[in-house]
Amino acid sequence: MEHHDEDTHAKEEGGFLVFENGKITIRISETCCKSCGICIEFCPTKVLEPRDDGFPVVVAISKCNDCKLCELRCPDFAITVEKVAD
C-alpha cells in the first residue's frame, strides 16, 4: 500500500477499506472480497493493485473516472465506487 497518489486517504471503517480524495470514494469489503483480482485486472485506468495477499487496494484514485466497471463485475459485491463531488 505504499504507492498511493498524494491525494488518496485510506482508512478502515466498519469492515471496509475506504479510499477517498474528496471527489471519489472507493470502498472494499474486507469480509466479502475473495481477492479474485477481477477489479484490478479490468480497470481501464489501473486504479487498483493487489496487496501482497492479493487483496485489492487503490493506488491511483485520481485516475478513477467513476465508470463502475469494477463494481459491475465484482462477483461478490465487495467494491463500490461513489462520486462525491466533481
Next chain:
Amino acid sequence: MPVAPVTKVVTGYLRPHKRFPSVWCAGCGVGIVMGAFLRAVNSLGIDRNKIVVVSGIGCTSRMPVYLDFCGLHTTHGRAIAFATGIKFAKPELTVVVIMGDGDAIAIGGNHFIHAARRNIDLTAIVVNNETYGMTGGQYSPTTPQGSSGSTARHGNIEPPFDICDLARASGATYVAREAVYNARRLETLIAGGIKKRGFSLIEAVSNCYTVYGRYNDFKSQIDMLRWQKEHAVPIQSWQKLPPEEKNSKFSTGVLFQKDAPEYVDEYDKLIERLGGKTGGAKSES
C-alpha cells in the same frame, strides 16, 4: 454505511440473515450473473413479492438461497417443471428459472425443450460454465469438443449443444446470450427476457476455473474472462465474420425473437370457450 447505487441495488435484494461471502469460488461468474439479474429486476420495478426464482441443484442453483424473493431450490434438472406449475397456478407472478448447463440441458433437457415448445411465460437463465461445476468437472452437453474434464481426461469426443439454437428450435420466443465479462449488457438482456411474454432463454457464458479452467490450460478466472473478452462478438458483427472465425468466436445479444401465443393464455381461452371460469390472474382480483 452509505454505498453506491450499483451495489446498493443488489444488496437490497439479499436475504439479511444469509452469511456472506457466498459459497462460490473467488472470481466465479455465477456472482456476476446474480448481480446482473438483480439489477435487471430493479430496472423493471418488479415487486419482490411478485417474483419467484426457481432453481435445481448445482453451484449456479444455489442462487435463490441468497435472494429475498419467493424462491424454490428444487431437485437437479427439475427446476422448469416446478416453475411451470407455479406459472400455471399463479400467472400473475414473474417466474425466473436459474440453472447450470447440466441442470438445464442434460438432466433437465426434456423439461427445457417442452417449456420452450409450449411457450410458457418463464424466463430461463442458464449459466453456462461448460461443465458440471459442483460435482467436480465432469463434461456436460456444452463442453466443447476436444476440451477436457474429469470424465474426459483425453479430450471430449462429443459435439456440444448450442443452448440458444436448442431454445430457438424448440419454440422459445426470446433467445439471448452474453458473457459475464459484459455484465452491463447481460443485465439488459435479462431485463428484455423478463419483459417478453413467453418462454425466454438467456445464456450467460460463465467461467469456472476451479474445475473446468484447470483442465483446459487456463491460468486463472481472470484468464477465462480475458478469453471471453476476446471471443464474445455482438451478433451483427459476428454475422459478418468468415466461417472459421464464426466457429472460434461466439455471438452475443438478442439472437432471436418472435411473437407466438403463450401457453397459460391459450389454456384460459380454452376454459372460456368451454364456459368455465379461468384461473390464476383473473380469479385473483
